[in-house]
Amino acid sequence: MQGVVQKHLKLKQQIEVDKETVKPTVINDRLIQQYLLTYNRENNIFDEDEKPIWELEHLSLSYLNIISIGNLDGMDNLIKLQLDNNIITKIQGLERLDKLKWLDLSFNMIEKIEGLDQLSKLEDLSLYDNKISKLEGLDALTNLNVLSVGKNQLDHLDKCVDYLVGLNNKLEVLKIKQNLFKEQGEKEYKGRIIAFLTELKYLDYELIDDEERKKATNDYRADIDAKK
Secondary structure: OHHHHHHHHHHHHHHHHHHHHHOOEOOOHHHHHHHHHHHHHHOOOOOOOOOOHHHOOEEEOOOOOEOOOOOOOOOOOOOEEEOOOOOOOOOOOOOOOOOOOEEEOOOOOOOOOOOOOOOOOOOEEEOOOOOOOOOOOOOOOOOOOEEEOOOOOOOOHHHHHHHHHOOOOOOOEEEOOOOHHHHHOHHHHHHHHHHHOOOOOEEOOEEOOHHHHHHHHHHOHHHHHHOO
16 A cells, blocks of 8 residues: 555656646647648648637647646537647546547547547547556457557566457557566567467557467467457
């Protein structure tokens, strides 16, 4: 219990330090209009500076010290949302964005996968480099094809594999490198994932070839048979 308390206090202190250092912001009309102006300038669009926010399909608010997700009401047509490299601690405020196909929350301070239940069309989800210790909250993402959860605090390889196997989705690309279970060794880390996630085509952005899959299947044949 003492260790949990110390961890919580340390995280809280770090957030407070970050707040004072980077001056956290929230999503507001000013940030959205700044994005729109930048997007138009980069794409040589000169007559749509006042484009209604409800028509936006892509919103990128990276590197802005955003501390929470909110104020996205009316942006129901968003297909791609980038909120990477901020200081977000919780996934929230996405319930109405049910057209999202691409969501980037990498390089934040998120501890739990949640708030994604309405995003059934989501195909690409990046949670790389956060503080997540458990795979969960992905059950509703039936179209998920790309998942990045590398460089988090996942420490139970078997639980991660079992959870991913139990999902009903289209997962073909998984980035899960640089988690605590990596200490179990390259063979255990990669082999078990390849053996059980039979539809996976890329692991940590490296193509899984037939020989590698065959070897992994043979190495973990007993475990595979035991779970049938």
